[in-house]
Amino acid sequence: MxxxxxxxxxxxxxxxxxxxxxxxxxxxxxxxxxxxxxxxxYGLLGPNGAGKTTTMKMICGxxxxxxxxxxxxxxxxxxxxxVRGLVGYVPQDVALYPDLSARENLxxxxxxxxxxxxxxxxxxxxxxALTELTERAGDRLDAYSGGMRRRLNIAxxxxxxxxxxxxxxxxxxxxxxxRHAILERVQAFGRDGLAVVYTTxxxxxxxxxxxxxxxxxxxxxxxxxxxxxxxxxxxEHDSIELEASGNLDRLAEVCRSVPGxxxxxxxxxxxxxxxxxxxxxxxxxxxxxxxxxxxVTSVDVTEPDLEAVFLHLTGTALRE
Amino acid sequence: xTPLLAIAxxxxxxxxxxxxxxxxxxxxxxxxxxxxxxxxxxxxxxxxGVVERDTSAAAGALVKELADTPGLDVSRYRDxxxxxxxxxxxxxxxxxxxxxxxxxxxRTGKPVVLQLMAEQANSTQQAAALRVRSxxxxxxxxxxxxxxxxxxxxxxxxxxxxxxxxxxxxxAVGVVPETVxxxxxxxxxGYEYSAPTELVLFVFLTAVASGATIVExxxxxxxxxxxxxxxxxxxxxxxxxxxxxxxxxxxxxILVAVGSLVFGVSWGDPLGAxxxxxxxxxxxxxxxxxAGTLFRxxxxxxxxxxxxxxxxxxxxxxxxxxxxxxxxxxxxxHVTPQAWAVDAWTxxxxxxxTLTGIGGELGVLAxxxxxxxxxxxxxxxxxxxxxxxxxxxxxxxVRP
Numbered sequence: 203m204x205x206x207x208x209x210x211x212x213x214x215x216x217x218x219x220x221x222x223x224x225x226x227x228x229x230x231x232x233x234x235x236x237x238x239x240x241x242x243x244y245g246l247l248g249p250n251g252a253g254k255t256t257t258m259k260m261i262c263g264x265x266x267x268x269x270x271x272x273x274x275x276x277x278x279x280x281x282x283x284x285v286r287g288l289v290g291y292v293p294q295d296v297a298l299y300p301d302l303s304a305r306e307n308l309x310x311x312x313x314x315x316x317x318x319x320x321x322x323x324x325x326x327x328x329x330x331a332l333t334e335l336t337e338r339a340g341d342r343l344d345a346y347s348g349g350m351r352r353r354l355n356i357a358x359x360x361x362x363x364x365x366x367x368x369x370x371x372x373x374x375x376x377x378x379x380x381r382h383a384i385l386e387r388v389q390a391f392g393r394d395g396l397a398v399v400y401t402t403x404x405x406x407x408x409x410x411x412x413x414x415x416x417x418x419x420x421x422x423x424x425x426x427x428x429x430x431x432x433x434x435x436x437x438e439h440d441s442i443e444l445e446a447s448g449n450l451d452r453l454a455e456v457c458r459s460v461p462g463x464x465x466x467x468x469x470x471x472x473x474x475x476x477x478x479x480x481x482x483x484x485x486x487x488x489x490x491x492x493x494x495x496x497x498v499t500s501v502d503v504t505e506p507d508l509e510a511v512f513l514h515l516t517g518t519a520l521r522e
Numbered sequence: 523x524t525p526l527l528a529i530a531x532x533x534x535x536x537x538x539x540x541x542x543x544x545x546x547x548x549x550x551x552x553x554x555x556x557x558x559x560x561x562x563x564x565x566x567x568x569x570x571g572v573v574e575r576d577t578s579a580a581a582g583a584l585v586k587e588l589a590d591t592p593g594l595d596v597s598r599y600r601d602x603x604x605x606x607x608x609x610x611x612x613x614x615x616x617x618x619x620x621x622x623x624x625x626x627x628x629r630t631g632k633p634v635v636l637q638l639m640a641e642q643a644n645s646t647q648q649a650a651a652l653r654v655r656s657x658x659x660x661x662x663x664x665x666x667x668x669x670x671x672x673x674x675x676x677x678x679x680x681x682x683x684x685x686x687x688x689x690x691x692x693x694a695v696g697v698v699p700e701t702v703x704x705x706x707x708x709x710x711x712g713y714e715y716s717a718p719t720e721l722v723l724f725v726f727l728t729a730v731a732s733g734a735t736i737v738e739x740x741x742x743x744x745x746x747x748x749x750x751x752x753x754x755x756x757x758x759x760x761x762x763x764x765x766x767x768x769x770x771x772x773x774x775x776i777l778v779a780v781g782s783l784v785f786g787v788s789w790g791d792p793l794g795a796x797x798x799x800x801x802x803x804x805x806x807x808x809x810x811x812x813a814g815t816l817f818r819x820x821x822x823x824x825x826x827x828x829x830x831x832x833x834x835x836x837x838x839x840x841x842x843x844x845x846x847x848x849x850x851x852x853x854x855x856h857v858t859p860q861a862w863a864v865d866a867w868t869x870x871x872x873x874x875x876t877l878t879g880i881g882g883e884l885g886v887l888a889x890x891x892x893x894x895x896x897x898x899x900x901x902x903x904x905x906x907x908x909x910x911x912x913x914x915x916x917x918x919x920v921r922p
Contacts, residue, residue: 291747297747299744314753362751
């Protein structure tokens with residue numbers, strides 16, 4: 203297993219170690235372990251059936267692991283009902299009553315956390331405002347769009363002001379606008395200091411919102427780290443293609459002098475550059491192109507992504 | 523509000539918002555109670571067929587006396603053969619044939635024989651025949667009085683009219699029916715039959731059908747949502763059960779109130795009736811919980827639940843008394859909780875038993891409730907403690 207980006211154990215919100223769970227003869231999860239710090243968004247990536255949801259449910263206390271340990275905010279979580287008060291769980295499917303209003307649903311869930319009347323009213327108002335559903339708070343859920351229900355589903359997971367938020371594929375079946383809103387909200391959770399576990403099989407979502415990613419396949423965590431760390435372990439590089447007019451050989455030569463560029467070669471109407479980090483050296487490359495006297499007409503930066511990492515590690519495409 | 527009450531309140535709110543559910547819980551049972559009660563009490567009048575082979579005034583007077591007697595519904599037949607067929611088919615409760623020469627015979631004091639048709643083994647027909655006999659006896663007493671008076675003066679017709687007028691003016695002996703201790707195996711007729719049996723039928727039926735709500739809650743992932751909060755599985759199960767037991771209890775109380783206030787049903791010993799209502803609500807509520815864990819979809823629960831409920835009600839004596847079925851069917855019927863509940867109501871209403879008198883039936887119902895709760899708890903615990911009980915997305919992965 204790739205193991206990168208290790209941190210000290212002190213101060214972690216979530217520490218899982220050696221988690222294992224079987225259903226009959228089928229091993230759903232085997233030896234999964236990771237840690238999440240406050241404000242960190244940890245992506246758990248894997249195809250359907252890889253063991254993501256089982257891992258999440260074990261962390262939430264919905265499933266009891268066969269082996270392993272879970273510590274949440276320094277407290278042993280397995281079999282400890284009180285620890286669940288520190289966790290906000292947003293299940294994969296919208297788990298709310300369709301024949302109750304948004305406010306009634308949130309009030310019901312808040313009462314499960316034993317919030318007193320005043321706190322409950324404050325938290326419900328806060329959650330509705332956060333999800334921009336205040337004006338529709340009295341409407342029954344069956345009158346809501348799919349995106350609005352998803353947003354409320356997330357809001358319900360925040361009522362108890364958790365230390366750890368678990369989001370299980372929160373954008374499945376959501377329109378692009380709502381997806382964008384949800385992802386922005388998740389990023390804001392991280393900035394607010396909330397530790398977030400985020401499962402998805404949308405690679406671009408993981409790349410956008412997650413600080414670190416764990417790749418799970420066949421119940422095992424097979425790699426972990428930041429996107430860049432995982433890509434670096436893969437040994438692949440970024441490439442920059444500059445389409446330009448003028449002396450392209452001269453342009454390639456100038457680009458080779460830019461620190462961080464491994465190679466640069468002229469082709470028919472473009473120059474191909476290979477580098478460790480395409481985004482960071484792009485301004486220097488464009489400056490060099492300007493000095494060479496060539497007119498750059500288009501730029502295309504290609505980075506090896508998590509999809510490539512996942513494919514490399516598992517031999518399986520992430521998305522069906 | 524505690525999580526237990528929050529769970530119960532949320533479920534209750536959902537049920538109260540469901541107009542279809544409210545119709546089945548409140549309206550339909552009362553409507554059926556009225557219909558079945560009316561049908562069961564509509565057969566109080568004995569249907570009497572009469573063949574008049576004599577056209578005398580005396581024969582006419584007897585027929586009029588029969589027709590005027592409360593509780594007798596008289597119709598005329600042309601011949602004795604068709605009258606006998608109708609009695610045999612139970613289209614009539616009794617048949618009377620007035621022979622030719624009836625009028626002249628009684629005027630001359632000669633014996634006359636009326637033919638009275640009724641089946642020996644049919645208790646209703648025997649009761650109808652008894653009623654006819656009492657009318658004939660009354661008429662005979664008047665004839666005898668007129669004949670006796672005629673010996674000392676006046677015509678028979680004058681003396682018969684005088685005897686009739688005296689008979690009317692004589693104060694009738696008042697009879698107040700009073701129920702005595704009986705060993706009746708069936709509920710009394712009328713609303714006292716329909717009200718308790720409808721209660722037993724509908725409380726159970728509604729509870730089983732409400733299993734659909736539990737299935738939906740399960741499928742919505744709400745049990746998972748509740749379990750992810752700091753709430754023990756037992757609290758979730760109790761909260762859910764509290765809803766359905768409360769609904770069953772409220773429905774029972776409404777049916778009892780409507781039965782008492784509108785239809786004048788006496789529900790027997792208050793303590794016994796109260797204990798029976800409570801236990802039956804527990805049986806119904808727990809059966810609903812079982813239905814909620816057994817069925818996979820709300821549609822299954824809504825479609826199959828009522829069928830099962832009605833079948834059990836038939837077996838258990840809610841549709842007809844178990845005393846009229848074979849001993850084998852009676853024993854099979856007592857596999858259902860309905861039979862024990864109807865037995866308890868029969869003891870309370872027909873035999874005026876008290877709480878201790880229905881202790882056996884209450885004990886069996888308590889066992890049923892315990893069994894149902896245990897079964898639903900095992901099934902629901904599996905659901906709320908997170909076994910893969912819910913439907914999940916496909917787990918198929920694609921290899922390039």
